[in-house]
Amino acid sequence: MKPHDMGVLFDECAERGVHTRVFLDRPFDIGTEEATSYAVPQLAALVRRAAGWFAAAGAGPGDRVALVKPNxxxxxxLACAAVRMGAVPAQLSDQLPAESLGVLLRRLEPALLVTTAAVWEGLRASLGPEGLPRTLLLDGSGPGALSLADVEGAQAPAPHRRHDDEPLVVNHTSGTTGVPKLVTHSTRTIIGKLARFETVRYPRIGVRRDDTLVNANSFAHGRTFCWTASALCLGPAEIAILTARDADAADPVLRAHPPTVMEALPxxxxxxxxxxxxxxxPFRRVRLFISTYDAIHPPVVRSYLAASGLRSPLWMQGWGQTETGPLTFRFHTRSSVAADRRAPGSRGVGWPVPGKTRLRVVDPDTFRPVGRGRPxxxxxxxxxxxxxxxxxxxxxAAKRHGxxxxxxxxxxxxxxxxVExxxxxxxxxxxxxxxxxxxxLEERLPRATECVLLSPSGRLPLPxxxxxxxxLDRAEWERAVADLPPLADPVALTWEEVPRTGTGKxxxxxxxxxxxxxxRTVGTGRWT
Known part of the structure; x- marks a missing residue:
């Protein structure tokens, strides 16, 4: 089965007998739902119900519906429900700073904001009630907002068909350097060119019907919208969803549903x-690890490949952007990460996707191609x-060059x-x-969870x-940087002290x- 119309994806999978069981680490953030396990027909029914809610709340074909909620x-x-009744879902992470959310909501001008009571209170406090659109709360109630009790039982409209080149979904970029961009994808781009490509059962890396897929992702982003389309159509035995970022919280779900294919944020x-x-x-059955979004450091890859009990597990690393989807891919094995350890410091992200992407490297000032091996x-x-x-x-337009x-x-x-x-x-x-x-630095500082090098303008790079x-042990640090160009004195922080995006970047x-x-940084930021 190949995905196409996301509004009826769950219906079509149910009709075709997809027997995948979905397990959640906690119930959905929808007040009517308490289950942590679903069959595909139950999810299809939830999509239809939600489409009825949105229509009853005043959204219609062509309208934007903003989704802002916990991960x-x-x-x-909910996005599939909005698509089903003809709207364009815009998935916004509730982890965005309040000022960024305010900017994005003003750009979107949504006909309906769908959120939770806790997020709603935060938005009202930071943006003011006058700065918010018509709102439907998924749980509880709030002043001036509709609750599910106001719309529950509304009949879902018939599925709305749209042209493949019409807007389908809006997702935001990571926002590591400021206010994120809002990226509009169509059915042709995110489903036809990306999700359908993933539904091929490739040797070794293709999803099998007896697989258990575990996904620990940021579900407000376009990657998971694409993944939802392909994963359901492939019909694995189980899908387990992890929202927790804490190891102890994730451990029970991983043990109850030990993955054979694992995808997670770096x-x-x-x-x-x-x-x-x-x-x-809990990773002893994993044959394929998948990472996207951000850099993944070799010591982390090495730990997971060693944890698998299989003879030759693979790690598939993708590099791409919200605007383009995957651009390159690379496979890591135990032997390849051992070689990386002997010669660390090379960030190779692999090769362009065959038949799908082409890359060129140009001079930033003239945009003329540079030779192979030149930055x-x-x-x-x-x-x-x-x-x-x-x-x-x-x-x-400034980022397009023909x-x-x-x-x-x-x-x-x-x-x-x-590409490096x-x-x-x-x-x-x-x-x-x-x-x-x-x-x-991560190779040389085994007690470091993460190393980040910042580039302040007019100053030494700040680690x-x-x-x-x-x-941070000072003697250990001095040994680690002995052969590097001058750096500023390091700053040691805990994970919680570092500001992060919804994807953990x-x-x-x-x-x-x-x-x-x-x-202010050394770079210009012209193409951020």
Missing amino acids: HWDYDV ASYVRFRPLTERLDN GLVLARTAACAAGYVGEDERW AWWNTGDLGVLRRDGS LLDREVDRTARLSCLRTEDL VVVTADGA VRRTALLRQLTGSA
């Missing part, structure tokens, strides 16, 4: 890593490129056709690659070392301002 897979269930892999060291670790600005060409930014047409998309990343195209990333242009430094240096207790601009009082 859970019901982001996609930040979640970092947080769950202590589980790999247990004798009865420059990475441009991408893909039919999966989104339709635009909501409310920022000029910004979108058929090519400006990623804003600096990198090197190697002679074998693979150096930095985001806005994060670059004069004498070294932040990404390479972060990898080196931040995240440890369990916020402490470091909000570098906010962290730089927190530590130095200024957000």
